[in-house]
Amino acid sequence: MFIDLSEVTQRLRRMSSEELDVSGSYQSFLLDLICEGKDTLVVDQVSVWLFDDISNPKKLINVANTQWDNDLNAEDYPVLLCEEYPNYFKAISTGVSINATDAHSDPRTAEFRDTYLISNNITTMLDATIFKNGIPHGVVCCEGRGPLREWQSAEIAYAEMVADCCSRRLLVSELWTLQQQMTKLAFHDALTGLKNRRYLMDSGHREIRRHIRAGEQLSVVMLDIDHFKRINDSYGHEIGDVVLKAFAQCCQGTLRAEDCLCRLGGEEFIVLLPNTPTEGAREVAERLRISVEKNIIETAHHHIQVTVSCGVAQVNLAKPFSYSLKQVDHAIYDAKAQGRNCVVCC
Ligand SMILES: Nc1nc2c(ncn2[C@@H]2O[C@H](COP(=O)(O)OP(=O)(O)OP(=O)(O)O)[C@@H](O)[C@H]2O)c(=O)[nH]1
Secondary structure, X not given: OOOOHHHHHHHHHHHHHOOOOOOOOHHHHHHHHHHHHHHHHOOOEXXXXXXXXXXXXXXXXXXXXXXXXXXXXXXXXXXEEOOOOHHHHHHHHOOOOEEEOOXXXXXXXXXXXXXXXXXXXOXXXXXXXXXXOOEEEEEEEEEEOOOOOOOOHHHHHHHHHHHHHHHHHHHHHHHHXXXXXXXXXXXXXXOOOOEOHHHHHHHHHHHHXXXXXXXXXXXXXXXXXXXXXXXXXXXXXXXXXXXXXHHHHHHHHHOOOOOEEEEEEOOEEEEEEOOOOHHHHHHHHHXXXXXXXXXXEEOOOOEEOOOEEEEEXXXXXXXXXXXXXXXXXXXXXXXXXXXXXXXXXX
């Protein structure tokens, strides 16, 4: 078989330069890629397999396959075990492509004879290594049914290019996941999982602009747990953390989905209430106050009850968001002065 390497290379290069929907699964890209590979090499099946652990591989996991009609769930991916196919694993780990003309007799692939090759009429195989940071990470496996194939150097080079495209796509996918995690870390509070102060400030400015455009009212409620220092002092900091998490859950369960509960820091929280005038916000604050008071927090050795002081303000849309935060902060100060476990409106 003759491959015009310059033509197929160009197709692959164009394909891998296309703008990717990185938020989607990498499998659909891999599938397009290996379908292209299957047609170009004129083989019967192409699949992508990845090691479970790049530094100490025990399994190869089949993540894409030209034979599959639909994407499988990750838990249904076929798996090859290193202990059952040691020679194949060793061959992939060298990073050199496996050009098995006769897959039944080639020492690198003969292990599959009785378990796979005979039952699937596979006669010939060409496997190219997928690398990650220069280390073998998996393999693109091309299988043929008909006559034995003496794999040509252009065919091997092409299969390796397909494997390199897989490497790049997997890397992009990993970077995207990392970026998602970083964004999550940047805008979330690690203890409670709620949005944090940075998110609140961004969101506050955005919401002000949106509410001006819509001619709607926006309110904020500040929540400050009463005598929280005593919880830490009486039960320890770890139980203090449990209380903060339980408090956050209790409040979240009391709010509408569109209300945004954030942890400002320590035992201070803010709720941003879209499309809500002061009176509505006061009712929400009162509901939160009662829910918190009723919520008995169970730990291994204690039943803990906390109360919360609440400040309420309608956001002044003509002023920076920080102005309204200062206002609710004053309201909290008054609530504490009035004996705590109460709601004060600006
Ligand atoms: N466990 C735990 N404690 C925290 C955390 N962040 C802040 N704190 C503690 O929260 C306590 C807040 O105490 P104060 O600011 O004196 O307020 P308070 O005891 O709640 O008293 P009032 O607000 O006046 O009712 C301090 O002891 C902080 O150390 C945290 O992430 N975990």
